[in-house]
Amino acid sequence: xxxxxxxxxxxxxxxxxxxxxxxxxxxxxxxxxxxxxxxxxxxxxxxxxxxxxxxxxxxxxxxxxxxxxxxxxxxxxxxxxxxxxxxxxxxxxxxxxxxxxxxxxxxxxxxxxxxxxxxxxxxxxxxxxxxxxxxxxxxxxxxxxxxxxxxxxxxxxxxxxxxxxxxxxxxxxxxxxxxxxxxxxxxxxxxxxxxxxxxxxxxxxxxxxxxxxxxxxxxxxxxxxxxxxxxxxxxxxxxxxxxxxxxxxxxxxxxxxxxxxxxxxxxxxxxxxxxxxxxxxxxxxxxxxxxxxxxxxxxxxxxxxxxxxxxxxxxxxxxxxxxxxxxxxxxxxxxxxxxxxxxxxxxxxxxxxxxxxxxxxxxxxxxxxxxxxxxxxxxxxxxxxxxxxxxxxxxxxxxxxx
Amino acid sequence: xxxxxxxxxxxxxxxxxxxxxxxxxxxxxxxxxxxxxxxxxxxxxxxxxxxxxxxxxxxxxxxxxxxxxxxxxxxxxxxxxxxxxxxxxxxxxxxxxxxxxxxxxxxxxxxxxxxxxxxxxxxxxxxxxxxxxxxxxxxxxxxxxxxxxxxxxxxxxxxxxxxxxxxxxxxxxxxxxxxxxxxxxxxxxxxxxxxxxxxxxxxxxxxxxxxxxxxxxxxxxxxxxxxxxxxxxxxxxxxxxxxxxxxxxxxxxxxxxxxxxxxxxxxxxxxxxxxxxxxxxxxxxxxxxxxxxxxxxxxxxxxxxxxxxxxxxxxxxxxxxxxxxxxxxxxxxxxxxxxxxxxxxxxxxxxxxxxxxxxxxxxxxxxxxxxxxxxxxxxxxxxxxxxxxxxxxxxxxxxxxx
Numbered sequence: 174x175x176x177x178x179x180x181x182x183x184x185x186x187x188x189x190x191x192x193x194x195x196x197x198x199x200x201x202x203x204x205x206x207x208x209x210x211x212x213x214x215x216x217x218x219x220x221x222x223x224x225x226x227x228x229x230x231x232x233x234x235x236x237x238x239x240x241x242x243x244x245x246x247x248x249x250x251x252x253x254x255x256x257x258x259x260x261x262x263x264x265x266x267x268x269x270x271x272x273x274x275x276x277x278x279x280x281x282x283x284x285x286x287x288x289x290x291x292x293x294x295x296x297x298x299x300x301x302x303x304x305x306x307x308x309x310x311x312x313x314x315x316x317x318x319x320x321x322x323x324x325x326x327x328x329x330x331x332x333x334x335x336x337x338x339x340x341x342x343x344x345x346x347x348x349x350x351x352x353x354x355x356x357x358x359x360x361x362x363x364x365x366x367x368x369x370x371x372x373x374x375x376x377x378x379x380x381x382x383x384x385x386x387x388x389x390x391x392x393x394x395x396x397x398x399x400x401x402x403x404x405x406x407x408x409x410x411x412x413x414x415x416x417x418x419x420x421x422x423x424x425x426x427x428x429x430x431x432x433x434x435x436x437x438x439x440x441x442x443x444x445x446x447x448x449x450x451x452x453x454x455x456x457x458x459x460x461x462x463x464x465x466x467x468x469x470x471x472x473x474x475x476x477x478x479x480x481x482x483x484x485x486x487x488x489x490x491x492x493x494x495x496x497x498x499x500x501x502x503x504x505x506x507x508x509x510x511x512x513x514x515x516x517x518x519x520x521x522x523x524x525x526x527x528x529x530x531x532x533x534x535x536x537x538x539x540x541x542x543x544x545x546x547x548x549x550x551x552x553x554x555x556x557x558x559x560x561x562x563x564x565x566x567x568x569x570x571x572x573x574x575x
Numbered sequence: 576x577x578x579x580x581x582x583x584x585x586x587x588x589x590x591x592x593x594x595x596x597x598x599x600x601x602x603x604x605x606x607x608x609x610x611x612x613x614x615x616x617x618x619x620x621x622x623x624x625x626x627x628x629x630x631x632x633x634x635x636x637x638x639x640x641x642x643x644x645x646x647x648x649x650x651x652x653x654x655x656x657x658x659x660x661x662x663x664x665x666x667x668x669x670x671x672x673x674x675x676x677x678x679x680x681x682x683x684x685x686x687x688x689x690x691x692x693x694x695x696x697x698x699x700x701x702x703x704x705x706x707x708x709x710x711x712x713x714x715x716x717x718x719x720x721x722x723x724x725x726x727x728x729x730x731x732x733x734x735x736x737x738x739x740x741x742x743x744x745x746x747x748x749x750x751x752x753x754x755x756x757x758x759x760x761x762x763x764x765x766x767x768x769x770x771x772x773x774x775x776x777x778x779x780x781x782x783x784x785x786x787x788x789x790x791x792x793x794x795x796x797x798x799x800x801x802x803x804x805x806x807x808x809x810x811x812x813x814x815x816x817x818x819x820x821x822x823x824x825x826x827x828x829x830x831x832x833x834x835x836x837x838x839x840x841x842x843x844x845x846x847x848x849x850x851x852x853x854x855x856x857x858x859x860x861x862x863x864x865x866x867x868x869x870x871x872x873x874x875x876x877x878x879x880x881x882x883x884x885x886x887x888x889x890x891x892x893x894x895x896x897x898x899x900x901x902x903x904x905x906x907x908x909x910x911x912x913x914x915x916x917x918x919x920x921x922x923x924x925x926x927x928x929x930x931x932x933x934x935x936x937x938x939x940x941x942x943x944x945x946x947x948x949x950x951x952x953x954x955x956x957x958x959x960x961x962x963x964x965x966x967x968x969x970x971x972x973x974x975x976x977x
Contacts, residue, residue: 198617215600
């Protein structure tokens with residue numbers, strides 16, 4: 174990213190930034206103008222709030238998540254009381270790890286997974302164990318195999334949670350089906366009894382609302398009887414404005430109380446100004462209209478990337494068409510590596526195009542070798558011309574290696 | 576705080592909230608209106624920025640701190656490159672503890688000190704050792720005594736930093752003189768050699784700009800040759816808008832790199848919208864004018880509290896007149912306790928007035944008994960009438976106990 178920012182002629186298909194042109198400048202101007210119009214409405218936005226977060230924003234968010242989940246299951250209940258507003262969903266991920274895990278503990282992750290989360294685990298001295306993925310998300314048979322092997326080695330007592338990027342996963346773009354979430358919770362519950370403590374499912378729904386094709390999948394909150402093991406991390410950063418950085422967590426006890434205490438220590442509450450901005454965006458309907466516009470924008474950018482890939486990439490490179498999110502995940506043939514030290518990466522940089530090497534998204538897991546022949550390609554932040562030209566440069570680079 | 580918020584007729588002299596009436600609603604409206612006027616200026620504010628923070632805000636902040644420190648010493652150099660923008664200074668305190676200390680390590684703190692910092696230490700399994708204070712701050716002779724006693728017990732290797740709330744300390748209102756900061760750094764350096772590692776001075780300057788009498792004291796950054804051991808935590812929350820929650824740290828290597836990595840894991844950067852708001856507040860001169868207004872406001876509120884104390888408190892209760900900040904620190908005679916389980920606290924609540932019991936601000940230190948006969952009284956958030964009536968109720972409560 175530093176590299177991309179310092180070389181203006183470089184096209185970055187690496188950054189997870191969102192689309193620049195569709196950032197809601199007019200919406201935010203109008204919403205903040207209204208909020209700050211009078212001292213009466215403006216002052217509470219410029220004063221400290223509570224550590225848990227603005228009650229109005231929590232109520233709007235609870236309603237919003239309930240609507241997304243179709244108002245069914247345990248997710249139908251009002252969850253604003255067990256919600257904590259955070260600085261993006263990233264802070265929620267960090268605090269969940271801080272609350273649940275001690276040094277040396279094990280977190281199950283998808284293989285591959287969100288690389289910043291792997292950084293969190295590493296920084297806290299936690300171990301990741303990788304669970305394979307299929308085209309509809311987590312491989313449940315492999316999850317059971319991993320849990321069983323941990324049981325055999327007496328390490329189940331160190332397993333504290335399963336981390337799932339359940340919508341248009343970063344980096345693969347894969348969405349985990351509702352049935353798989355339900356199945357995963359059932360498996361965790363089974364092994365809990367042997368572990369002697371709760372094993373939580375941390376559902377990272379950061380990309381959920383960036384869907385531009387197909388229908389939304391219900392969250393793990395909607396699994397009957399599952400909500401006391403589900404930590405749901407959502408955000409308004411990606412679907413509204415990454416510069417506003419407001420996310421939220423929905424947490425069962427005793428995790429809620431532990432995370433609230435941690436939030437008090439980290440910063441005792443997210444900016445009230447940002448929270449009230451988001452509350453007004455939701456209440457006014459501007460948020461929903463923006464999400465609609467965003468979908469129409471991303472479907473177009475994804476199509477442009479898809480066409481560029483078809484037109485420029487050698488035929489032995491594989492990828493799946495995403496239904497949402499920001500990424501294509503391309504698999505190279507066996508003889509090409511993609512890591513930062515690879516010929517491809519260096520040649521791509523020389524051709525002024527940057528991608529995220531797939532290897533960065535794989536946990537250190539002694540059970541398998543780290544794959545090194547994938548690329549994460551983002552259509553989020555670039556212009557349409559950047560996407561076309563970036564893929565063209567990458568295609569040229571790939572062909573030059575043959 | 577929860578208690579105060581739920582009982583509207585209760586007057587809280589407890590909360591560390593800032594003055595509500597002087598919150599800069601008009602300034603923020605004008606600044607955000609300008610920032611969001613065009614898509615060109617608005618979009619960067621609504622997009623992700625860097626983990627370290629907005630370069631313009633860092634440059635304005637570096638200039639600002641340099642000006643406060645009189646442009647002398649090592650503090651005269653541009654420190655924007657080793658600055659990290661944070662969610663209030665609170666996040667900086669948390670990350671400094673996270674970067675420097677392992678479980679069981681020792682942090683030296685003033686006795687008493689900021690109670691949320693004690694909460695951070697506790698939550699991270701760190702031990703606090705208390706250093707006495709005089710009217711001009713830290714008692715250097717006692718600091719040496721504490722260090723010497725830690726050396727004798729072989730615990731010096733666990734000492735990682737000294738935490739100093741150097742301006743209008745929370746809770747006592749005391750400001751540490753420049754000479755004492757310099758002296759403390761010299762002592763730390765001396766014991767470093769025996770400890771075998773660096774011992775840092777974490778200077779919490781949260782209240783620095785809330786001065787309404789007397790002259791500013793230079794920060795520890797201005798101590799010649801001292802800056803490679805000083806972590807300076809500043810904030811715009813209290814002097815501008817607590818609802819905006821922007822703070823910053825100035826850090827020496829290798830702490831800078833460690834904290835930057837932690838910030839990446841916590842939230843990979845503070846809201847760009849808030850950062851650009853603050854950068855514009857500084858650049859436009861609105862920030863400085865607001866700080867001036869705030870001083871005139873707080874000098875008045877402090878005077879009202881002072882007069883109310885003189886008029887209502889029994890003569891055997893002691894306090895010092897603060898030169899800035901938000902607090903009076905009142906010492907009760909020997910026969911009255913102030914803790915949450917004391918007669919006084921309960922009677923005060925029954926009379927609908929809340930204070931912070933002094934005991935909460937003292938670290939658990941086996942070397943002394945925890946004092947329990949002080950009250951922190953804030954003139955920050957209440958109206959003038961609240962301050963008068965609150966102190967009157969408290970005076971009545973105190974007299975009723977005789």
